[in-house]
Amino acid sequence: MTCSRFLLSICIPTFNRDSLLRETLKSLTSQLDPALHGRVEIVISDNSSTDDTATVIQDLRNEWQNVTSFCWPENMGPDLNYLKVIDLAQGEYCWFLGSDDVVCDGSLRRVLSELEHKPDVLLFDRFESDATLTAAPVAGSWSDLPDSFSCDTAKEPDEFHLYLEKCKDLGGLFSFLSVIVFRRDRWESIPSKDRFVGSAYVHVHALFAILAEGARFRFLKEPLVLCRLGNDSFCPDSGDPAQRYRRVKLDIDGYLTISRHVFGSDSPEHRMVLRLVHRITTFGLVKQLMSRFLHQGNQGDCQRLKHLLAASGMTWKSLSVQPVSCRYVRLSLLWLAVMRLFDNMRKVFAKYSS
CATH class of the missing domain: 3.90.550.10 (Spore Coat Polysaccharide Biosynthesis Protein SpsA; Chain A)
Structure with a gap:
């Protein structure tokens, strides 16, 4: 006692x-x-x-x-x-x-x-x-x-x-x-x-x-x-997309592994936790990416995209890594990164939803 x-x-x-x-x-x-x-x-x-x-x-x-x-x-x-x-x-x-x-x-x-x-x-x-x-x-x-x-x-x-x-x-x-x-x-x-x-x-x-x-x-x-805010010991630079992705991945793996263990993979509680984590992490990360790349638009955009893709297990085979200043080219690169990000996140969540 x-x-x-x-x-x-x-x-x-x-x-x-x-x-x-x-x-x-x-x-x-x-x-x-x-x-x-x-x-x-x-x-x-x-x-x-x-x-x-x-x-x-x-x-x-x-x-x-x-x-x-x-x-x-x-x-x-x-x-x-x-x-x-x-x-x-x-x-x-x-x-x-x-x-x-x-x-x-x-x-x-x-x-x-x-x-x-x-x-x-x-x-x-x-x-x-x-x-x-x-x-x-x-x-x-x-x-x-x-x-x-x-x-x-x-x-x-x-x-x-x-x-x-x-x-x-x-x-x-x-x-x-x-x-x-x-x-x-x-x-x-x-x-x-x-x-x-x-x-x-x-x-x-x-x-x-x-x-x-x-x-x-x-x-x-x-x-x-x-x-x-901005003092997260697990993500010292919240403006760095690669660090942000790793921070999001920490949330996904932690919450969904624990939820499945405690509540059971077929439970309504786990399904609700899964939906919440999916909504917050995926769309939050995309929102951060859009803000970072569309509005700041500095000469390191391509390199940051490269680091993001690498951190999230993606590849960078067909894209140039030279600095890009054209807004429309940046938008195209961002769209590709977002699509690959969604695909990768879908695979991450799939293992927790079955």
């Missing part, structure tokens, strides 16, 4: 983000008052950072007593760090928090109030800004549902299917860490949580498994954290 010393463990996996981590922690400590002393702890798992992360953690200890931290002797990759930070937690609930995101004013109290309703899994929305948080925050939502949503996935499967149908982003399926809260005992009850280490989505496996077993799920249509 899981023993809990606190109501909530705020669990932060980190690696070489000392200045950003300091901002994240400042947004938390500003909301921690003495009344929360016995209810909230902060847990940090450091993936062998080489910067000043250790000092940042020590400074945190000077501000808040309930701090647990761990530092790996070497970088173990994101998945094992995610698992470790939850292993260290002592709260009834765990809140994943990315070490570069900011907790909005009042959000800690808001989360604690939601936990009074005893959900097994809680998900909420986020604000989005740029990497330096200088752009005005924009509220985003993972779902087309008009309001917040609750269901018991075992007793109300149709309601859960409605939620899946209304998802419009992978964040609605737990791709974004900082909006996820869950019961620690439910997490610990999932066997073989390390099965998908290397996918970057080991946490998605555990959360899908909790929902598949039957869980009280709550989606709160309120943005409670501020996310830095």
